[in-house]
Amino acid sequence: MMEIGLNHYLVLSTILFSIGLVGVMRRKNLLILFFATEILLNSVNIAFAAISHYYGDLTGQMFAFFVIAIAASEVAVGLGLLIVWHKRYNNIDLDYLNTMKG
Amino acid sequence: MFEAIAFYLFAFLTIAMFYITVTTSQALYALTALAAGMIFISAFFFILGADFLGAVQIVVYSGAVMALYSFGMMFFDTTRELHEKQGNKYIVVGLATIAAVLVVLIFSAPILSNNITALYPMVEGAGNTQEVGMVLFTKYLVPFEVAAIMLLVAMIAGIVLAGKKMDASLTLMTEAEIKDMRKQKANKTKEIV
Numbered sequence: 001m002m003e004i005g006l007n008h009y010l011v012l013s014t015i016l017f018s019i020g021l022v023g024v025m026r027r028k029n030l031l032i033l034f035f036a037t038e039i040l041l042n043s044v045n046i047a048f049a050a051i052s053h054y055y056g057d058l059t060g061q062m063f064a065f066f067v068i069a070i071a072a073s074e075v076a077v078g079l080g081l082l083i084v085w086h087k088r089y090n091n092i093d094l095d096y097l098n099t100m101k102g
Numbered sequence: 103m104f105e106a107i108a109f110y111l112f113a114f115l116t117i118a119m120f121y122i123t124v125t126t127s128q129a130l131y132a133l134t135a136l137a138a139g140m141i142f143i144s145a146f147f148f149i150l151g152a153d154f155l156g157a158v159q160i161v162v163y164s165g166a167v168m169a170l171y172s173f174g175m176m177f178f179d180t181t182r183e184l185h186e187k188q189g190n191k192y193i194v195v196g197l198a199t200i201a202a203v204l205v206v207l208i209f210s211a212p213i214l215s216n217n218i219t220a221l222y223p224m225v226e227g228a229g230n231t232q233e234v235g236m237v238l239f240t241k242y243l244v245p246f247e248v249a250a251i252m253l254l255v256a257m258i259a260g261i262v263l264a265g266k267k268m269d270a271s272l273t274l275m276t277e278a279e280i281k282d283m284r285k286q287k288a289n290k291t292k293e294i295v
Contacts, residue, residue: 002106009146012113014206016120021198023124026191031129031171031178035136038167039120042143045159047209053150058237061152065238068162069249073256075167079174080263086177087266 009050016043030085030092034078041071108149116142129175137168154231174264 016039023036045064052060086092119139123132140163147156228236238246275283 002103004105004109008109009150010206010210012116012146014202015117017202017205018195018198019117019120019124021201022195025194025198027124029129031175032124032132034171035123035132038136038163039123039139042140042163045155046143046146047206049147049150049152049155051209052152058233061155061234062237062242064152064155065158065234066245066249068158069253072162072166073253075170076256076260077263079170080260083174083177083264084266092178 006050006054010047013043013047013050016046019043028094030082030094030097033094034075034082037074038071041067105149108145112142112145112149115139116146129178133168133171133175136171137164140164140168152230154234 020036020039020043023039024033027033027036045067048060048064048067050060052058052064082092085097089096116139119135119142122135123139126132126135141160144156144159144163147153147159
């Protein structure tokens with residue numbers, strides 16, 4: 001219990017990943033959906049860093065860096081699209097996004 | 103001992119913050135809780151000895167991503183409560199848990215089979231930042247440059263998408279012009295809806 005091992009971090013990562021998945025599946029607001037995506041990416045980063053530490057290998061940390069870079073660019077593009085959508089339709093609800101009117 | 107205390111404390115704080123993020127009905131609360139959770143996650147990186155990753159986490163997430171979100175939220179009406187229809191709570195929670203456990207199993211299966219060896223073992227007597235630099239600029243140089251190009255593309259995409267019709271400055275317009283613009287906008291929304 002007092003000795004923190006790899007399994008502790010993996011369990012924590014699983015819990016955070018489930019919280020993120022619940023957010024993605026339950027929320028209808030697109031902004032909260034983006035937040036939940038960030039939670040998913042961060043929980044995976046914890047798992048990467050923990051494995052990297054307990055196996056003495058730097059590859060996990062490298063992957064975590066690239067995940068952070070991808071998350072940053074995803075936010076930039078996604079938020080731009082969200083602003084365009086909000087300007088046109090004045091809401092950011094997922095329920096209004098179900099039809100492709102062309 | 104101290105490591106265990108720090109781990110449990112930050113695990114509790116992170117889970118609580120992210121729980122608030124996905125359950126609150128106020129977008130502003132979700133944003134602040136997410137920012138706090140990101141900073142708490144960097145604590146795990148510091149505990150794990152990945153100092154550079156922890157610093158990058160604070161700088162990129164709490165600095166860049168959260169600032170981007172808060173600027174983006176100025177466009178949206180955030181004071182309004184988010185109304186959402188709720189489905190079956192237990193099915194969603196159960197599905198999420200199953201999916202998360204599956205992902206962890208996929209990750210840990212090759213590790214548990216015990217034939218993992220360190221590809222780039224940590225160098226003795228070098229700090230974490232130094233090691234990261236050595237590996238990043240030798241083995242991962244090409245992915246690093248590709249990531250730089252990807253960030254550039256994302257930046258241009260963000261500017262092009264969000265910067266549309268931003269040439270009209272409200273401070274340089276007269277009251278009549280602003281009223282006229284608002285009326286046009288209202289008519290346009292009516293047409294679409």
